[in-house]
Amino acid sequence: MSAAFQLDGVTCRFGSLAAVDDVSLTVEDGEQVAFIGPSGSGKTTLIRAMNTMLAPDAGAVSVFGQDVSSLDTGELRRLRSEIATIPQHLGLVPNLTALQNVVLGRGGQRGTLRSIRDLLMPSRADVLEIHEILDRVGIGEKLYSRVSDLSGGQRQRVAIARALFQEPKALLADEPVSSVDPARARDSIRLLVELSTEVGFTLCVSLHHIELAKEFFPRLVGLRSGSVVFDAAPDQLEGSQFSDLYELEDHEMMTDA
């Protein structure tokens, strides 16, 4: 099995609303994929189904060849420790330092007691490694800064560093650029794609910014109302397909107004 993620007819419902509606999708190992679509198109839900945090109401999710629904708690935890996630809110602990936040990235592999030790007195080897990672993402000097003292862009870097320290086989990032200015957004996306190539992990990013997605990703998946509208390389797509994606339907316009 070489597929990192395999989704077969996945449907996730919230009440009567199908946030993800009968999606089938395969992401190969080492692939770089961008999910694009307007807000409410199901990008976040799709990512939560892929990182196993949301069990689909119908269909099956396989990650690295393992059927998620067949795993017991321990196996599921082990699988999750191989998938890094950067949620939209980043999920950082603001009153801990960058170092402390990043070292917790490996908590899934290390267990409870070791994590407490890591927080209170991190090993020298870890500190050196984390410093190197923070250097790579551009904020090496922020090793001992509290996350609450960092800017939005710097916080994002901390979240990326935590994902890297996890040494994942795949990284899922949900709208990683929604809270920073365009120049920084471009830098962050470039960084994620470079790292994915460099380290060799699978990368799936949800984006509403089409230009960035076209520039950096070899494969784009368009989502609308929870369904896949297109799934192709950027040069195979026409401009009208993108504008269709963002054109509001009548009932959407009413609810958005």
Place this chain on the structure above:
Amino acid sequence: MSAGMPTQPLCSIIGSVGIPADKLFRGTSASMNGSRYSGRKRWTVASLILVFLVCGWFLGLSPAGLIPPDASHWDRTLAFFSAALHPAFDYQDANVPDSADPIWLKGVKGLLATIRYALCAMSLAVPTALVLGFLGSSAWWPEPRSRLADVVLRAVYLCCRFVMSFARSIHELIWALLFLSAIGISPMAGIVALALPFSGTLGKVFSELIDEEGRDAAELFKAIGHRPVQTFLVGIFPLAFPNLVTYTFYRFECALRSSAVLGFVGIETIGLYIQLSHEEFYYREVWTYLYLLLALIVVVDLVGARIRERLHHPTLTWQS
């Protein structure tokens, strides 16, 4: 207004609150025509005042209760409050031997004993409260869990909640009386009497402070394979930590006051000296001790403020 006859206390209270009864009524009924929100607010205020009046009526409450009933009481009141302006710098009691500590040293020693009791009690209460607060919260429960695990967790949860409620529903003074009657005056009795209700209160507030924290980080740690307890310890507890420290400091202040009050049942803290001097009508000595206690509380408050500031708005990190 005539002095409070038990038969007419309600009128005198209404007079003393300064709201004529008819105006009270008009205010609430007029608000029914206003916005729902302000109407509700007025109803709330009005019903709180009503509750106060009803309770006061049952208690036979009257402002006259604050006025000393006769001349000898007047004298004593005057003596007590004028002593506030002349705290004693030497013993008022002529029988105190010259070899005894000067009064300020006795007071300071009493304060040190008060601090020791409070510190020992808090040293027992904080770890107990952390354990009880952890077991009495549901934030770390694994999801999903087996039926058996669910039953066990719920049982532990309810037990801890009950223990905390029980420990704090009995005042430290009553705990002290219970222990003193059982084992006599011993320092341990005082400390355990303080530690019990303090663990109950700390534990309850700890678990509430923890439950108030956001779950964003916890959700992320769960998603990258952390265990439930681990998620709680690294993703939720650190968020609540500054608030826990702040609250612990506040409770330490309370523990100081409570440990002083334990002097009234015979435990040797500054409260004992206050009580002994008060019994002999040595009011100036009483005020000396009270001022020392006040100074201690102010110092603790200042130190606490510095620590809070460091925790919430750090200017330096520990490592730099």
